[in-house]
Amino acid sequence: xxxxxxxxxxxxxxxxxxxxxxxxxxxxxxxxxxxxxxxxxxxxxxxxxxxxxxxxxxxxxxxxxxxxxxxxxxxxxxxxxxxxxxxxxxxxxxxxxxxxxxxxxxxxxxxxxxxxxxxxxxxxxxxxxxxxxxxxxxxxxxxxxxxxxxxxxxxxxxxxxxxxxxxxxxxxxxxxxxxxxxxxxxxxxxxxxxxxxxxxxxxxxxxxxxxxxxxxxxxxxxxxxxxxxxxxxxxxxxxxxxxxxxxxxxxxxxxxxxxxxxxxxxxxxxxxxxxxxxxxxxxxxxxxxxxxxxxxxxxxxxxxxxxxxxxxxxxxxxxxxxxxxxxxxxxxxxxxxxxxxxxxxxxxxxxxxxxxxxxxxxxxxxxxxxxxxxxxxxxxxxxxxxxxxxxxxxxxxxxxxxxxxxxxxxxxxxxxxxxxxxxxxxxxxxxxxxxxxxxxxxxxxxxxxxxxxxxxxxxxxxxxxxxxxxxxxxxxxxxxxxxxxxxxxxxxxxxxxxxxxxxxxxxxxxxxxxxxxxxxxxxxxxxxxxxxxxxxxxxxxxxxxxxxxxxxxxxxxxxxxxxxxxxxxxxxxxxxxxxxxxxxxxxxxxxxxxxxxxxxxxxxxxxxxxxxxxxxxxxxxxxxxxxxxxxxxxxxxxxxxxxxxxxxxxxxxxxxxxxxxxxxxxxxxxxxxxxxx
Numbered sequence: 001x002x003x004x005x006x007x008x009x010x011x012x013x014x015x016x017x018x019x020x021x022x023x024x025x026x027x028x029x030x031x032x033x034x035x036x037x038x039x040x041x042x043x044x045x046x047x048x049x050x051x052x053x054x055x056x057x058x059x060x061x062x063x064x065x066x067x068x069x070x071x072x073x074x075x076x077x078x079x080x081x082x083x084x085x086x087x088x089x090x091x092x093x094x095x096x097x098x099x100x101x102x103x104x105x106x107x108x109x110x111x112x113x114x115x116x117x118x119x120x121x122x123x124x125x126x127x128x129x130x131x132x133x134x135x136x137x138x139x140x141x142x143x144x145x146x147x148x149x150x151x152x153x154x155x156x157x158x159x160x161x162x163x164x165x166x167x168x169x170x171x172x173x174x175x176x177x178x179x180x181x182x183x184x185x186x187x188x189x190x191x192x193x194x195x196x197x198x199x200x201x202x203x204x205x206x207x208x209x210x211x212x213x214x215x216x217x218x219x220x221x222x223x224x225x226x227x228x229x230x231x232x233x234x235x236x237x238x239x240x241x242x243x244x245x246x247x248x249x250x251x252x253x254x255x256x257x258x259x260x261x262x263x264x265x266x267x268x269x270x271x272x273x274x275x276x277x278x279x280x281x282x283x284x285x286x287x288x289x290x291x292x293x294x295x296x297x298x299x300x301x302x303x304x305x306x307x308x309x310x311x312x313x314x315x316x317x318x319x320x321x322x323x324x325x326x327x328x329x330x331x332x333x334x335x336x337x338x339x340x341x342x343x344x345x346x347x348x349x350x351x352x353x354x355x356x357x358x359x360x361x362x363x364x365x366x367x368x369x370x371x372x373x374x375x376x377x378x379x380x381x382x383x384x385x386x387x388x389x390x391x392x393x394x395x396x397x398x399x400x401x402x403x404x405x406x407x408x409x410x411x412x413x414x415x416x417x418x419x420x421x422x423x424x425x426x427x428x429x430x431x432x433x434x435x436x437x438x439x440x441x442x443x444x445x446x447x448x449x450x451x452x453x454x455x456x457x458x459x460x461x462x463x464x465x466x467x468x469x470x471x472x473x474x475x476x477x478x479x480x481x482x483x484x485x486x487x488x489x490x491x492x493x494x495x496x497x498x499x500x501x502x503x504x505x506x507x508x509x510x511x512x513x514x515x516x517x518x519x520x521x522x523x524x525x526x527x528x529x530x531x532x533x534x535x536x537x538x539x540x541x542x543x544x545x546x547x548x549x550x551x552x553x554x555x556x557x558x559x560x561x562x563x564x565x566x567x568x569x570x571x572x573x574x575x576x577x578x579x580x581x582x583x584x585x586x587x588x589x590x591x592x593x594x595x596x597x598x599x600x601x602x603x604x605x606x607x608x609x610x611x612x613x614x615x616x617x618x619x620x621x622x623x624x625x626x627x628x629x630x631x632x633x634x635x636x637x638x639x640x641x642x643x644x645x646x647x648x649x650x651x652x653x654x655x656x657x658x659x660x661x662x663x664x665x666x667x668x669x670x671x672x673x674x675x676x677x
Contacts, residue, residue: 008059015057019049032674044667051660059650068639072148073106073631076139078179079114079123080130082157082601086179088621089153093123096628105632105639106148111139115160130154131161140169149173149631153621155180156603165610174614179621180602186215188222188267189278191246195253199261201289204252209281211238211267212246223268224249228261238267255287260508262589275601282591284508292494294362295331296322297350298341304364305341307466312490314483325350332357336494337456342366342463343373351377360456360493366418366463380452381459384421391415392435392462394446400432402449402492407485413471416446416462423461425450435461449492458493502575502584505558509589516563516590520552520575522582534578535559542570566590 023045032038075096083089096102097110112120113135114127132154139150149172156178158164168174191210199205209224219242226234236251255261267279294312298305305322312320323331325346328338332353337360340347347370354361355377363374363381371383394410410433420437422444429450435442448459472482503521510516518537522530531554539548548566552559552575568590576583611618619627631637 008057011057012053012059015053016046016050019053020046022046022049037670037674041667041670044663044670047663048660048667051656051663054651054656055653055660058653060647061650063646063648065644065646067642067644069642070105070107070639071637072143072146073102073108073637074111074139074143074148074150075108076111076113076117076135076150076152076154077120077123078130078132078154079112079120079125080127080155080157081125082130083125083155083179088179090123092153092621092624096624099628102628102632106637111135117142130157130159132156132158133162133164133167134160136164136167136174137162140172143172145171147172148637149175151175151177151619153177153179154607155601156607157601158603158606163606165606166613167610168614173616174610175616175619175627176607176611176614177619177621177624177627178602178604178607182602182604184214184601185274186213186270187273187275187278188213188220188270189275190224190265190267190281193265193281193283195283195285197285199255199285199287201258201287202254202256204254205285207251207253207283209249209251209265210246211249213240214245217243217245220270222270225266225268226253227264227266233263255285258287258289260587261285261287262509282509282589286508292318292336292490293334294318294320294490294494295328295335295338296320296341297325297328297338297343297347298322299325299344299346300342302341302463303466304463307469308339308341308364308486311469311479311483311486314479315487315490318487318490329353332359335359337362337490339364342369344368344370345373348373348376358453358455360495362458362460362489362493364460364463366461369419378452378457380427380450381423381425381457383419383423383461385419386421388420389417390420390437392418392420392437392442392446393439394433395436395441397431397434400430402430402432403488405432405485406488407468407472407481409472409475412475414464414467417464418462423448423459425459427452456493456495458489502577502582504575504584504586506586506588508587509591510563516566518552518561518563518588520559521557522559522577529557531557531559533580535575536578537561537573537575539566539571539573541567542572544569563588563590 020042023042026045027038027042030038030041077089077093093110096108102108110120112118112124113131115129115131117135117138132152136150136152143150150169152174154177189212191212193207193209195207196205207226211224213220220240222238224236224238225232234251234253236249238247238249240247253263261284263283263285265281265283269276269279273279296305296308309320309322312318321331321335328350332338338350338354339362340351341364343351343363343365351373361378365371365374365383367389371385375382393415394413396408396410416435420442422442425445425448427450429448431445431448433446435444435446444461445459446461450457450459469479469482473479501523503523505519505521507516520535520537522533522535535552537550537552539550540546541548544567550561552561554560570587570589572585572587574583574585608618
């Protein structure tokens with residue numbers, strides 16, 4: 001019953017005759033001087049009613065269309081410099097582009113790639129970077145669900161991007177086509193050099209280099225040398241035994257200067273070696289001086305002061321300056337942290353200046369501590385002093401996660417002494433030790449850590465910890481564990497703060513110009529990022545003395561400038577905030593080495609692996625005629641019929657409405673003329 005009710009044509013077949021009957025009954029008893037007027041009025045009324053039914057029912061007719069769909073043939077062609085003299089690529093491009101038979105069976109689309117993928121209008125071979133993995137991935141995403149193969153013509157030399165030899169499409173077949181000589185000449189090259197980017201001044205740091213060879217399998221010897229500012233600082237013998245193609249070299253370097261350091265590694269070339277551009281690589285590290293300057297302030301002597309000083313000085317990178325509250329006022333310049341031992345009213349002026357200068361604080365409290373002075377500069381830290389002191393044993397908090405303590409025998413440590421009032425910290429913090437009094441847990445803390453507005457605090461409640469150092473020696477015959485524990489606390493509280501309103505993010509060496517970008521953050525007085533300022537970068541090319549000045553553009557959270565068009569060389573720069581005195585200077589280098597090397601040669605192994613991963617044969621550019629016939633003959637690439645059925649209105653609603661108005665108007669005028677209105 002329901003399909004019948006939903007069938008507009010059935011209703012139309014019923015209602016149109018019914019409209020005619022109703023119209024006849026309406027004019028059956030009317031008399032007209034001429035018979036044809038009556039027939040005309042009945043016809044006009046029946047047409048109006050029928051048109052109303054059509055407007056309400058909107059009957060539709062189905063239209064069937066059949067079209068041929070040709071599969072897309074996407075050809076991705078390498079446009080890098082390493083194949084710029086290949087006449088085979090030019091011949092292939094011209095022959096396939098002008099093949100009428102091929103273009104009649106496929107919708108052929110040409111794409112070129114280097115660093116990015118783009119539609120190919122003409123051959124260029126001017127790309128300095130090759131991103132095969134990124135190109136095929138981007139093209140596959142662009143094509144979406146469309147059918148048809150992808151042909152990738154390349155020499156397999158990738159300089160940037162994800163590995164391509166393990167990429168497979170879900171919607172189409174990928175056919176790798178290799179070009180160039182697949183037998184490389186004898187070639188040595190440095191594949192990578194790695195080291196910790198942050199090193200310590202005056203200390204040797206590890207460097208790891210992966211050195212490869214191609215060509216013969218004979219045993220060869222060479223040397224790997226490191227240079228800094230043109231001076232050789234390291235030399236390492238490299239031996240490739242018979243049949244080996246790579247060597248992992250591990251060595252050490254050292255720097256005695258703080259700041260950015262650049263080392264150039266050069267692999268001595270073999271006699272007759274043709275490709276030498278890949279025999280050198282640069283390594284950049286940042287040398288830092290981790291010397292910590294800590295001010296130890298107390299207004300009376302105590303054995304804890306000696307234990308604290310000896311423990312901190314066990315680390316030769318820590319300098320401890322012991323002084324009084326009055327003497328400390330003149331020593332706050334270039335101090336990383338201040339230890340205040342049992343601060344009293346004498347510390348009032350010093351604590352106020354520490355808060356003003358935003359210096360990290362390590363508070364050691366005891367029975368004589370005036371906690372009101374601490375709460376005055378940091379209201380989040382409070383202690384309810386009740387004037388009663390007792391022995392406080394340490395209990396470790398197992399949920400502590402800031403660091404792993406080298407001292408662990410807390411249950412065997414003697415008690416400390418302090419006021420038994422409760423310490424409360426009203427902001428997020430970490431607690432390492434909590435006190436117990438007479439074997440009962442006390443709802444307070446003994447050793448806690450917090451950070452407020454980039455200022456770090458260590459709160460240690462309890463004195464006589466010199467006994468801890470003695471007990472640690474008794475247990476392990478060494479002060480090492482306790483001294484190392486104090487050293488970790490010193491590292492935490494000595495974190496240097498970024499005091500500049502300009503924060504720069506750049507590389508000292510850009511080995512790939514395509515990725516050379518310079519970032520700047522500008523902070524206002526509330527440490528919020530300001531994106532309304534005018535910031536410019538002034539660069540001086542050391543070799544040509546050319547000065548380049550460019551504005552930085554505001555991004556979402558920082559300022560950004562691309563350096564990809566700069567000529568190779570070393571640049572001295574200054575970043576300035578226009579209208580202010582804020583500026584920062586530095587240096588970076590655009591590496592002159594062209595990563596597109598080995599012109600005329602192809603990487604056969606990754607291309608073979610890629611073809612096997614896609615279950616196809618690796619094609620050679622010299623055999624593309626046979627491959628073209630293969631593509632034409634494949635059933636999966638034949639044109640397909642596409643049947644499309646459209647529902648069309650029997651009559652457009654505006655035409656029906658216009659006819660309805662016309663028929664109704666004619667009927668009205670005829671009735672009016674004959675005196676029926």
